[in-house]
Amino acid sequence: MHDFDQAIAMEPQADGTFIGHTSPAYANMVGPFGGISAAQMLNAVLVHPQRLGDPVSLTINFAAALAPGSFVVAARAARTNRSTQHWIIEVLQGGETVLTGTVFTAQRRETWSVDEDAMPICPPPDQVPGGEGPIPMEWIKRYEMRPVAGAMPKVWDGSGDSSLTQLWVRDNPPRPLDFASLTALADTFFPRVFVRRATLVPIGTVTMTIYFHADQSQLQASGTGYLMGQARAQAFRNGYFDHTAQLWNEAGVLLATTHQVVYYKN
Amino acid sequence: MHDFDQAIAMEPQADGTFIGHTSPAYANMVGPFGGISAAQMLNAVLVHPQRLGDPVSLTINFAAALAPGSFVVAARAARTNRSTQHWIIEVLQGGETVLTGTVFTAQRRETWSVDEDAMPICPPPDQVPGGEGPIPMEWIKRYEMRPVAGAMPKVWDGSGDSSLTQLWVRDNPPRPLDFASLTALADTFFPRVFVRRATLVPIGTVTMTIYFHADQSQLQASGTGYLMGQARAQAFRNGYFDHTAQLWNEAGVLLATTHQVVYYKN
Numbered sequence: 123m124h125d126f127d128q129a130i131a132m133e134p135q136a137d138g139t140f141i142g143h144t145s146p147a148y149a150n151m152v153g154p155f156g157g158i159s160a161a162q163m164l165n166a167v168l169v170h171p172q173r174l175g176d177p178v179s180l181t182i183n184f185a186a187a188l189a190p191g192s193f194v195v196a197a198r199a200a201r202t203n204r205s206t207q208h209w210i211i212e213v214l215q216g217g218e219t220v221l222t223g224t225v226f227t228a229q230r231r232e233t234w235s236v237d238e239d240a241m242p243i244c245p246p247p248d249q250v251p252g253g254e255g256p257i258p259m260e261w262i263k264r265y266e267m268r269p270v271a272g273a274m275p276k277v278w279d280g281s282g283d284s285s286l287t288q289l290w291v292r293d294n295p296p297r298p299l300d301f302a303s304l305t306a307l308a309d310t311f312f313p314r315v316f317v318r319r320a321t322l323v324p325i326g327t328v329t330m331t332i333y334f335h336a337d338q339s340q341l342q343a344s345g346t347g348y349l350m351g352q353a354r355a356q357a358f359r360n361g362y363f364d365h366t367a368q369l370w371n372e373a374g375v376l377l378a379t380t381h382q383v384v385y386y387k388n
Numbered sequence: 389m390h391d392f393d394q395a396i397a398m399e400p401q402a403d404g405t406f407i408g409h410t411s412p413a414y415a416n417m418v419g420p421f422g423g424i425s426a427a428q429m430l431n432a433v434l435v436h437p438q439r440l441g442d443p444v445s446l447t448i449n450f451a452a453a454l455a456p457g458s459f460v461v462a463a464r465a466a467r468t469n470r471s472t473q474h475w476i477i478e479v480l481q482g483g484e485t486v487l488t489g490t491v492f493t494a495q496r497r498e499t500w501s502v503d504e505d506a507m508p509i510c511p512p513p514d515q516v517p518g519g520e521g522p523i524p525m526e527w528i529k530r531y532e533m534r535p536v537a538g539a540m541p542k543v544w545d546g547s548g549d550s551s552l553t554q555l556w557v558r559d560n561p562p563r564p565l566d567f568a569s570l571t572a573l574a575d576t577f578f579p580r581v582f583v584r585r586a587t588l589v590p591i592g593t594v595t596m597t598i599y600f601h602a603d604q605s606q607l608q609a610s611g612t613g614y615l616m617g618q619a620r621a622q623a624f625r626n627g628y629f630d631h632t633a634q635l636w637n638e639a640g641v642l643l644a645t646t647h648q649v650v651y652y653k654n
Contacts, residue, residue, distance in 0.1 A: 178594070178649060179594070179595045181447040181595075181597060183445075183490050185466065185467035185474040200451065200478065201451035201488070203452065206594070208449050208485070210476065212466065218467070219467045219474070222466050222474050222490050224490060224595075226595050226649070228628070228651075230626040230627050230628070231627050232626055233624075233626050233652065233654055234654060235623075237623050237624075238584065238621045238622055239622040319500070328472070328492055329445045329447075329490075329492050331447060331597045331647065333647070335628075335630070337626060355504045356599075357502075357504060357601040357642045357645065359499075359501045359642075360497060360498055360499050360603060361494070361497055362444055362496070362599075362601075366632055366645070368622065376623045379623065379647070381632075381647050383445050385494075388499055
């Protein structure tokens with residue numbers, strides 16, 4: 123069983139909630155890798171007996187660091203329409219809220235479609251060497267990352283001038299792409315402030331939103347291939363910066379767009 | 389009293405909820421202008437006696453069209469930390485959920501800051517003539533819009549090739565900028581699919597997220613001036629498209645970044 127599948131497993135409870143467990147394989151500096159928390163939250167909706175359709179959007183708010191161990195996921199379909207559904211989700215430990223979120227699902231129909239954001243032109247993954255994380259962390263070992271531009275600085279000398287990163291990324295070991303793994307992959311970008319400033323400062327993501335453009339067939343077509351991920355900050359201001367990011371498959375199909383706000387110190 | 393202040397007024401109830409009312413001045417094709425709903429949702433947090441700090445992010449999900457009349461806003465501080473707070477908000481009519489959302493607030497401290505996204509170079513507002521909406525709607529009269537690029541097509545002939553819009557926008561009549569009005573302004577972009585396709589199709593926003601980079605002093609400094617708004621779709625795919633957008637004040641300070649997903653037919 124892949125570490126990822128073990129990490130996102132949900133045990134249904136009699137009261138309609140789920141029990142999940144933090145995963146040592148996806149540990150971050152403090153608490154879990156945010157992407158695995160987001161995937162766990164989404165998975166509670168994916169395995170929910172009342173779910174209608176596939177995810178179109180997800181927002182997760184990181185209210186507190188999860189302690190190692192189990193947690194409760196309370197996912198409620200606040201509104202179910204003919205072909206769409208709105209979920210409110212809370213993750214609790216010891217009766218205290220640690221994560222909040224909303225998910226929008228829909229049955230999609232084929233329509234006129236176009237990708238306005240094209241994949242950046244860059245060498246194929248097998249021609250790009252692997253990169254390194256800013257700090258050794260367990261979750262980073264669960265991903266293969268090959269930065270094309272905006273890799274982690276080799277020297278922390280305050281010399282950065284752009285926060286743009288482009289990289290090939292996939293699960294390690296490879297695993298066929300699905301909504302849950304795409305969710306986690308959307309959070310694999312290292313903090314933009316590290317790239318922009320070539321300086322290590324304390325950080326923590328406070329909120330992340332993912333828009334899923336891919337449907338099941340486009341995820342399946344992506345298989346175990348790499349995704350091209352691109353992320354760039356828009357503003358760093360008084361303790362919080364944002365980033366906007368895109369994820370394409372190797373064929374250049376835009377699978378997801380994502381945004382987040384990250385706390386930083388100094 | 390400005391129509392906007394009347395529209396976002398919240399009446400506190402004994403059970404901790406608020407009663408709000410839809411505003412004929414901000415009516416859309418079906419139900420209210422989404423921006424006014426977002427401002428109402430945010431205002432329930434802003435006037436809440438338990439609020440800590442200023443808004444950093446807001447996500448609103450449009451679950452159903454509001455019927456004209458009153459609604460209940462239930463805003464709950466799911467988690468309060470030392471200097472941050474996480475809110476879960478539901479708006480109900482007749483006991484049914486019509487909007488869901490989350491808000492993150494924080495006490496901000498001065499830090500190293502930089503805007504990575506610069507305001508586009510464009511003529512000042514007084515040199516740009518006013519533009520027209522795609523369809524006559526009441527809420528459009530509440531805004532002064534001066535498109536610099538990507539105005540509504542004059543002819544609906546399917547000739548579009550980019551969804552980029554840049555425009556000067558402010559309340560009409562002018563009103564000093566605050567978090568609530570910035571929230572509504574973040575939703576004033578006409579549907580990207582109209583611009584990209586030069587074709588009118590049925591649409592409806594399903595989710596919107598706003599990141600507030602501005603603090604109180606930067607909002608005050610913006611006064612009743614125009615904002616430069618820029619919006620661009622990233623993908624149109626099988627019934628849903630997204631857009632990513634930025635709002636600067638006339639001095640070129642990035643006040644907010646925002647994203648949304650919009651349903652479209654055909």
